[in-house]
Amino acid sequence: MRTIVPVIIAFLSGFVMVISFFFNPDRAFIGRIESEVLVWVTIVGGFTLLLGVVSITRVNWHAVQSKKEGWVYNLLTLLSIFVMAIPAILPSSWSPLLGRATGSIYDWLFFHVDYTMMATMFAMLAFYIASAAYRAFRARNPEATLLLITATLVMLWRIPMGEAFLRLFSDNLPWLFSDNLPDKINTYIMSGANVAVQRGILIGAALGAASMSLRIMLGIERTYMGKG
């Protein structure tokens, strides 16, 4: 029963979603069913949020209790959850600091703490890209050397400083610039070779996703339920 019922639900949900794609939403209810189901997903998602709060509280509380390495961070996480959530839940009619309107505690914490920390994390990506690029572009073998040369050419022509650098040689290498050769090479790499590979991966991924969806709908694939 624990296997058959989810398989039937998966089949019906998948089948209805596929069929609704081929019907006109203005003429048939089945055509609108996709958006209806997505609303249900949002509603169910809202209820499961409580599961998330319970999980994060339990994990961090256990870490604080057992004084696990870095338990201070767990304590900060717990404090953050409740300091953000409680004033946001309380009605703003009690105090302008409550609720989620501009000037509330929640609003201040979001824009001055949460938002800035997230921006910091995103900004750190630049350093991570530099270290990953160093590792990727090391000329260890012919393929890596080719990658290095290609990346250098593309980067030189894609940033203003690189373009200015290449133009320094325009007097010495007129043949290179007479027909805008660097631009043509760049366009060929990015819009030719690069796009072709990306589309190849996308076609494969789309077929893989469709195949997996079909396997789930037909009950062949049940590993997402921990079966098989």
Added chain:
Amino acid sequence: MNGLAQFTALNRLSLDLTTGLQAVYSAVPEILKHLKIRFLLTTALAVVLDYQLVDAATSDSLFRVDRINALVTVVLFSIAILLYTKWAKQGKSLFVRKIAGLDAVEEAVGRATEMGRPVLFIPGIQEIDEIETIAGISILGRVAKITAQYDTPLVVPVRYPMVLAAGQEVVEQAYVEMGRRDSYNKDIVRFVAGEQFAFAATVNGMMMRDRPAANIYMGAFFAESLLLAETGNAAGSIQIAGTARPEQLPFFIAACDYTLMGEELYAASAYLSREPIMLGGLKGQDLMKVIIVALIIIGVILMTLGSGELYRSLFEAV
């Protein structure tokens, strides 16, 4: 010819076509009474008739006739998968190429066991309605079985509560199946943050503090992919990643030991299970790929010859 005359002519042509098709439509059941394709033909004719009527009246249709190409593709694809699944059930041997990243999963868990350190598994950062997340959860089931078998600690941070519920169910089932119900802990799968970069920061912290021996990333990843993979690399973990997002693949390739690209992620559960029925689905997918490659080659030839516009219009997505 003025507009009214054009409309009348079109209407008459449509009426003739409709009458003709209706005649065929009524005759077909008699001719094909005992054939199984009767239902399919009836449906196809109904769609055609609907199309003709709509074309004449220029009003909206019950069916999205403009999506008929997608319907044909879905039907063809389904037939291919069902056919190979049937052959697999009958015991026909199916060859599936080696996927190094998936073969390395057991090796990675073995390494973690030897080192006495945990395995970190991230099923992407998208909701459960994303097929990549479902693929990640499927692989999680396999990984959990191996960790349960070796009694290796497993940590699964997630970004959405619905993924949390699904992940907990899958991991618990894996531990029960391996006879390790007592080793299962509800906090193996844990909700860490709902925000993308808060999630990345938490997981990075876990990597640097707990130093997992193996990090497995399977699912949908975005800008945090490199933040996670580079931190894992710095922590000295063996890393296996899989995503269907081409824009994130270079980051994983640069920072991980093994990377599953695109379709390999979706093939993972079938590959790891080695069940013939599931492998049948993969072979059906391959057949479809061969058909698509052939169609692309025909398209390239026709477009090169300058007469491929009609051919191209057949594949237009709406």
